[in-house]
Amino acid sequence: MLEKNKAEPMYLVKEDCLPEALIKTMQAKDLLASGAVKTIHEAVDRVGLSRSAFYKYKDGIFPLSKLERERIVTLSLMLEHRSGILSRVLALIAGLEGNVLTIHQTIPLQGLANAVISIETSSMGERYQEMLDTLDALDGVRKLIVIGQG
Known part of the structure; x- marks a missing residue:
């Protein structure tokens, strides 16, 4: 008997449909991953995003290629x-x-x-x-x- 955990729903959405905060969160994550910046503070400053917005969205958005x-x-x-x-x-x-x-x-x-x-x-x-x-x-x-x- 196969049982699956109930996962939160996920969606595939084109970038131009996303709110600016989500796009900037992804840009900040990219800066951190590439080593262009060393800290979250530097990353959010560079893309013009608040740290609270970054922390709110960072675990919920990923590039499709990574998934x-x-x-x-x-x-x-x-x-x-x-x-x-x-x-x-x-x-x-x-x-x-x-x-x-x-x-x-x-x-x-x-x-x-x-x-x-x-x-x-x-x-x-x-x-x-x-x-x-x-x-x-x-x-x-x-x-x-x-x-x-x-």
């Missing part, structure tokens, strides 16, 4: 304690061009073990949902929960 490059999902899987199940999960992820970043598996109790796997999915493209559906249906996977995406 495409850095797509990471964390899954929690309840696995039956049988030989080869985790290997099949990892092979499926790799076969769909997912890059496993971390794995943590608990000691099996009452025939089940929990595995938490973080996967970089930017190379998967449209196959992301296929991965979730196939993992959820895989023999030996009792439960799959998406516990984080970013």
Whole structure:
């Protein structure tokens, strides 16, 4: 049974539709990321934005190219304690061009073990949902929960 955390809605919006404060926040973030300025104070001064507006919006706006490059999902899987199940999960992820970043598996109790796997999915493209559906249906996977995406 696949369960997804309820995430806040996201929108793809053309820049000319955004309020000036959001555009300037992105400009300030770009200055910081490029090293053109060293502090947030310098960045907001250069683009003509208040620090309070920067702090209000900085965690809510990102360039689309960054979101495409850095797509990471964390899954929690309840696995039956049988030989080869985790290997099949990892092979499926790799076969769909997912890059496993971390794995943590608990000691099996009452025939089940929990595995938490973080996967970089930017190379998967449209196959992301296929991965979730196939993992959820895989023999030996009792439960799959998406516990984080970013």
